[in-house]
Amino acid sequence: MFSLHRYRQKLVLLDPSTILVTVTTLLFLFSIIKIFNATTQVSSIRLGDLVVHDTASNIDATTNPSKSNFDLDSNSDDIISGSKSNSKSKSSLSSDTKKLTGSKLLNSQSEAPYQRENATIMTLCRDEDMWDIIKSVRRLEDRFNHKYHYDWVFLNNEEFSDEFKKRLTSLVSGEAKFGVIPREHWSYPDFVDQEKAKEGRERMAQQGIIYAEMESYRHMCRFNSGFFYEHPLMKQYKYYWRVEPDVNFFCDVDYDPFRYLRVNNKLYGFTISIYEFELTIESLWGHVKDFIKKNPQYLDKNNFMDFLSNDGGDSYNLCHFWSNFEIADMDFWRSEAYTKFFNYLDSTGGFFYERWGDAPIHSIGISLFAGRDQIHYFDDIGYNHGVYSMCPIDEQVWLDKKCSCEPNSDFTFRGYSCGQHYFKVTGKKKPDNWKDYADL
Template identity: 40%
Template sequence: MALPKSIRIVAGVTLCILFYMLAQIYKAPTELTVPTSTPSQKITGKWDHDPQLDPSGEPPEPLRRVEGNNYDPDNPNSARINASLLALVRNEELEDMLKSMEDLERTWNHKFNYPWTFFNDVDFTEEFKTKTRAATKAEVRYEKVPKEHWDIPSWINMDLFQESVSLLTEEKVQYMDKISYHQMCRWNSGLFSEHPALANTQYYWRVEPKVHFFCDIDYDVFRWMQDHNKTYGFNINIYDSAESVATLWPETQKFLADHPEYVHPNNAREWLEDDKRRPEHNAKAHGYSTCHFWSNFEIGDLSFWRSKKYREYFDHLDRAGGFFYERWGDAPVHSVALGLFEDKSKIHWFRDIGYQHIPFFNCPNNPKCSGCVTGRFTDGADWLNQEDCRPLWFKYVGMD
C-alpha cells in the first residue's frame, strides 16, 4: 500500500537534512581530545589524528635504530652522536637515581648505550660510583659543580633574601626556604651548559632521581633531534606557582626592550601570555601565563643555552636576583626563553615517551607501553588535572 503523499514529503525532507548534517560533520575540523584524565579538556583544530588513538605516537622518519653492532658500547665507530644523559644528583639520592636508571636503561638506553654524566656539588662516594656503573653498559662520568657556579652570587643581599623567604613561605611557595633549591634552579637555568665536562657535548637528556619511564623506545632520540633540526623536546607542560615567578615576566620585558631583535618571528609568545584559561595566574605573574615545560624531563641542544641571546638573557635575570628573592625555576626560565627566542617548530612534544615525575604522567595509548594508565595526567588530587598546560600549547603551536 502506497504511503500518503504528505508522509513521503516529510520523509524526503528528513533524509535531505540527515545527509546535509553528515556532510557537515565530515567537513568539520577534527576534535582533539587532550591526553589527560580530564575528559572536558578539548581543543578544536585541524589535526591529523587524536594522539590517544595513534597506535604508535612515534615522530616522523627517519628513525635511527639498532642494526647489528652499530650501537654497541665498545664500538669505536658507533652510530651514537655527541650526546649524554645528564643528572644533577646527591649521594643520598643514590637508590632513587638507580630506579630512574633502571627504567631508562630497560626502555631505551640498553639498546643505544649513550653515556651517563652525573653532577654533584660535592664529591661522589665510591658507593655511588660502584652502583651506578653497575646499572649500565654505557660509559659513566662523574663531575663536580664548580664552586663559583654553586655559591650564592656576591650581589645577592642576604637580608633581603631572608625577608623574601618569610614572605613567600607565608604564601606557600614550595622550597622557598631551601637555599640548595635556589642554587639548583640557578645552575640548571644557565650554568650547567657551561660546565667544562660538557664543552664537547651537543645534545643532552636530563634525568632526575625517582622518575619512571613506561614505553619501549626503539629509535635513537638524539639522532632524531639532529635529523629533524629540533632544539628542545618536552614531555609534560604545566602551570607554575604564580607567586614564585611574580617578577620574571616584567624582568623579561625589560630585557626585550633592549633586545627586540632576539624575539624569533615564529615564536610561541601567545602560549606565554594567555590570560583566558587561568587568568589568576596571568594576573599574579604580571602578564605571564606561567605555562612551562616541566624540565625534570628535557631533551635539548646545548647550542641554544650557549647562544649569545640566551647568555645575555640569563645574565640579566641572574643580576635581577629572582633566583633567590623569588623562586624562579629553571623550567619557567627555559620555557620563556624558548617561547620567545626560538622557532616554535623546533620544539617537540615527545608524546611517545611514557613518563612520570610525581605527581604527573605522560602515558600514551601505545602497545609498547606498560605500567601506566593511558591518558592519565596525575595520580594526585582531582584539581591537579587543571594544571595541564598542553591544551594551550596545542592551541597556539600545534603538535608535530
C-alpha cells in the first residue's frame, strides 16, 4: 500500500533539487491515475452497455443490431418473429449514445455496416400530387427509412418538374430516382376497342361507380398490375414497398420488412384486406377460371384459394389485399406464371371495358400461384389510406411501436373488411380483445 506519510519523512533528508524532481514526478503520477480512473468509468458506461452506432445505415442497436428487431439465434438470418421491439431502456441508451458520438463507432471491433436488401420504396404519382406525397415521404422516413436509407423511385407518365425533384430529393434518406413511364404502358393497346371502352365508362358513370369515367385511372391500374416491375428504374431491385400520396404510418417500423420477407420466404405483405366493388370486375373471375383450366400447372399446391372463394373456386367472394400498401418480391410478378396470367387477362380488355383494379389482380395472382404461407399480414405497421386504417388493437404492440392512431379506427374486423375471413381461413389467433373493435 502506498504511504504518503512515510514518503514525506524521507523527503527531509533530500536536497532541494531532488525534492523538486520528486514532487513533480508525484504530481504527474497522480494525474495519470486520475485520468485512468475517469477513462475506465466512461468505458464502462459506453462499452459496458454494449452500444454500437452503425455509420452506414445510421441504425442504433446493441452489439447484435438485429436482436433489437427480431428474435434470433446465433445466425442473424434465422428470424423467428418480426414484431419484437426494443425495451425503453435500450432505446433511451441508444439515443443518448447517438448524441455523444454522432456517427463515430464506439468500438473499433464493431460489426460490419448494415447490409440493406436489394429493395426500394416506390411511388406512382403526378406533379400535382407533390404536397401529398411529401407528407407520405416524411411520415415513412420518420417511422422507418431514416434508419435504413432505402432508395425511393418516383414514377409518372410525364416528366416530373424540377421543383418536385428538388423537394423530394431533400426528404429521402436514400437515393431519390425519377422516371417516366413508357408510352406503351400508359395507352390503349391495339386490341382494345376504344368505342366499346367509352360505352363501358358511360355505363359505370350511370351506376355511380367511383372513377367510372377516368381513363387515366384505368391506365394506372393496368400499369400497376403488369408493368411497374419492368420499368428500367425498378428492374435492378428485387423488393419494393408501394407508397401513395397522403397516406399515414402510425407506428415505428423498428425492423426491416424487406429482410423479414427474404429470410422467412415470404413473397407478399399487406396491412388491409377489403371487398371489391363487384360492378367493376363483373367478368374477371370467369377469365381467371379460364386461365386456370388451360394452365393448371401454375397453381401452387398450397395455394390460398379459400381466401378468394367460399365455394372451392366456382365464384369469387371479392376479397383482396388493398394494394396501395404492399411490400413484395417483384421476382414473383416477373415469373412465368404471373406473366402469362397478366398477359391473358390484359388480352381480354377488361381493364378498359370494365374497371379492373390492380388490387384484385395482384391478390388473385399471389393467392393462386404462390403458397399461402408466403403471404404475410403486417399487423404491426399502423397505416391509413383515405377512410380505412390499420391500427394495432393489441395494447402492448401499440405501446412498443409508439403508435399514434386510435385503436377504435382499426378496420380489420369491421363489416366491409375481409379481416375476419382472413383469420378464419388461416387459423391465425385473433387479438384477445378483437370483439371490442369488430362489427359482429
